[in-house]
Amino acid sequence: xxxxxxxxxxxxxxxNGTRIIENINLTVYENDFLGIIGPNGGGKSTLLKxxxxxxxxEKGEVIFKKxxxxxxxxxxxxxxxxxxxxxxxxVLSGLVSEKKVFxxxxxxxxxxxxxxxxxxxxxxxxDSPFGELSGGQIQxxxxxxxxxxxxxxLFLDEPTAFTDKDFSKNLFKTLLDxxxxxxxxxxxxxxxxxxxxxxxxxxxxRTLHYHPGNEITEEIIDKFSCPVEIIxxxxxxxxxxxMHKDGK
Amino acid sequence: MTDIFSYVFFQKALLAALLASISCGIxxxxxxxKRVVFISDGIIHSSFGGIGLGYFIGVNPIVTALIFGVLxxxxxxxxxxxxxxxxxxTIGIFLALGMATGIIFIYLTxxxxxxxxxxxxxxxxxxxxxxxxxxxSASFSALFAIIVFYKQxxxxxxxxxxxxIQKMRVELINYSMIxxxxxxxxxxIRIAGVILIISLLxxxxxxxxxxxxxxDKIVILSVIFGIISSMAGxxxxxYLNIPSGASIVFSEVVMFIIIRLxxxxxx
Numbered sequence: 001x002x003x004x005x006x007x008x009x010x011x012x013x014x015x016n017g018t019r020i021i022e023n024i025n026l027t028v029y030e031n032d033f034l035g036i037i038g039p040n041g042g043g044k045s046t047l048l049k050x051x052x053x054x055x056x057x058e059k060g061e062v063i064f065k066k067x068x069x070x071x072x073x074x075x076x077x078x079x080x081x082x083x084x085x086x087x088x089x090x091v092l093s094g095l096v097s098e099k100k101v102f103x104x105x106x107x108x109x110x111x112x113x114x115x116x117x118x119x120x121x122x123x124x125x126x127d128s129p130f131g132e133l134s135g136g137q138i139q140x141x142x143x144x145x146x147x148x149x150x151x152x153x154l155f156l157d158e159p160t161a162f163t164d165k166d167f168s169k170n171l172f173k174t175l176l177d178x179x180x181x182x183x184x185x186x187x188x189x190x191x192x193x194x195x196x197x198x199x200x201x202x203x204x205x206r207t208l209h210y211h212p213g214n215e216i217t218e219e220i221i222d223k224f225s226c227p228v229e230i231i232x233x234x235x236x237x238x239x240x241x242x243m244h245k246d247g248k
Numbered sequence: 249m250t251d252i253f254s255y256v257f258f259q260k261a262l263l264a265a266l267l268a269s270i271s272c273g274i275x276x277x278x279x280x281x282k283r284v285v286f287i288s289d290g291i292i293h294s295s296f297g298g299i300g301l302g303y304f305i306g307v308n309p310i311v312t313a314l315i316f317g318v319l320x321x322x323x324x325x326x327x328x329x330x331x332x333x334x335x336x337x338t339i340g341i342f343l344a345l346g347m348a349t350g351i352i353f354i355y356l357t358x359x360x361x362x363x364x365x366x367x368x369x370x371x372x373x374x375x376x377x378x379x380x381x382x383x384x385s386a387s388f389s390a391l392f393a394i395i396v397f398y399k400q401x402x403x404x405x406x407x408x409x410x411x412x413i414q415k416m417r418v419e420l421i422n423y424s425m426i427x428x429x430x431x432x433x434x435x436x437i438r439i440a441g442v443i444l445i446i447s448l449l450x451x452x453x454x455x456x457x458x459x460x461x462x463x464d465k466i467v468i469l470s471v472i473f474g475i476i477s478s479m480a481g482x483x484x485x486x487y488l489n490i491p492s493g494a495s496i497v498f499s500e501v502v503m504f505i506i507i508r509l510x511x512x513x514x515x
Contacts (some may be wrong), residue, residue: 085406093403093414094410
């Protein structure tokens with residue numbers, strides 16, 4: 001059994017007094033590939049924000065069992081980013097937590113950034129202004145930023161939004177590669193895509209239910225309105241579950 | 249032509265314009281990139297309250313304006329982040345309140361405020377030695393900040409949320425930078441005045457952004473464009489006998505138009 005890397009205890013959180021998630025308890029183990037699924041507004045992104053420290057919970061705590069490096073791919077928003085920064089600098093910003101305040105980026109850091117840009121077919125844009133990239137290229141650049149530091153835990157918030165099938169394939173290939181050293185926590189509503197890659201599933205709709213492996217019962221689906229229709233899991237036989245009664 | 253260089257006041261004016269171009273070029277690149285132009289203008293206008301206070305209590309108005317500028321910079325940030333008031337509305341309130349405070353103090357000060365218009369519209373030919381020293385300190389601070397904390401400034405301005413996750417001291421950097429904006433604009437108020445100083449923070453930078461989208465190059469080009477247009481403005485002001493602040497603004501805009509036309513012609 002792997003060691004726990006992250007423990008979430010009794011988290012209740014929301015915005016401006018409106019509670020989005022309540023009494024969430026979850027332990028994540030090293031090298032897990034956890035998919036967090038749930039309906040829109042169910043609190044998937046909110047939970048992720050609490051874990052990475054962007055949102056202070058009303059109560060409860062998030063405990064990291066050891067000092068961990070984070071990688072985070074935020075939910076994609078199409079913004080008018082005319083900010084004057086090059087694509088390579090965006091990726092380098094993923095290494096900033098490893099640098100001392102006055103320390104400059106080394107040649108090794110630059111090589112690392114270029115290597116990862118190359119893997120995602122972005123090397124030719126390394127000196128281009130970030131604002132000139134397409135939506136899919138922006139998402140890929142942010143993914144490069146998230147994994148350039150070889151994080152211990154990688155958080156992904158709807159990674160496949162705004163991208164094409166090629167990207168998804170490349171993404172999951174990369175994720176499976178790094179999963180041997182990296183714990184991955186991914187929020188998504190596209191269960192069809194993730195289901196063959198994740199090891200465990202947590203379902204969140206205000207409260208959370210953890211599904212070790214792919215043991216999902218109809219009762220759980222009813223109770224949590226998990227948007228799970230098909231669970232396929234690696235080499236295991238596919239499981240086809242019933243549609244939700246409310247059609248969600 | 250060479251004659252005017254022998255005037256001490258003109259030498260001082262040239263030096264002041266050079267120093268202002270350096271500090272405003274650097275800080276303005278941050279202001280334009282992070283889109284905090286309006287907040288900067290709010291700070292400048294609210295520092296007018298300090299100018300009025302300086303007149304009223306009889307100290308150098310730049311010193312009291314510095315205090316007002318920095319406090320209103322913090323005030324705008326604080327109220328808009330904690331007070332549940334939207335930032336642009338907060339800026340509007342601080343801007344008007346600062347100007348109103350200045351007007352009341354000046355009204356209450358006995359006698360006529362002799363160089364009030366130099367604070368409002370700028371008069372680079374009236375700069376004093378202490379103005380030069382303050383402006384030089386501000387230029388040095390801006391240079392130091394951008395060289396030493398380049399990655400912190402760039403990354404927090406680009407993506408605050410990610411900077412937070414990277415355990416960067418985002419609040420500290422934001423407050424320090426906005427304080428630096430306040431200091432830079434206030435010490436250079438004699439160049440273009442409360443009303444026009446925003447031009448030094450925005451026009452050379454916007455011109456630079458026509459040419460490059462790299463932050464470090466924008467900083468360098470903004471300083472160069474600032475120097476060229478403020479020098480040109482200074483000479484125009486001297487020979488045509490018009491206010492320096494206004495002639496510098498015109499030079500900056502003409503420079504913007506020329507560069508834009510060149511790019512248009514080349515492409």
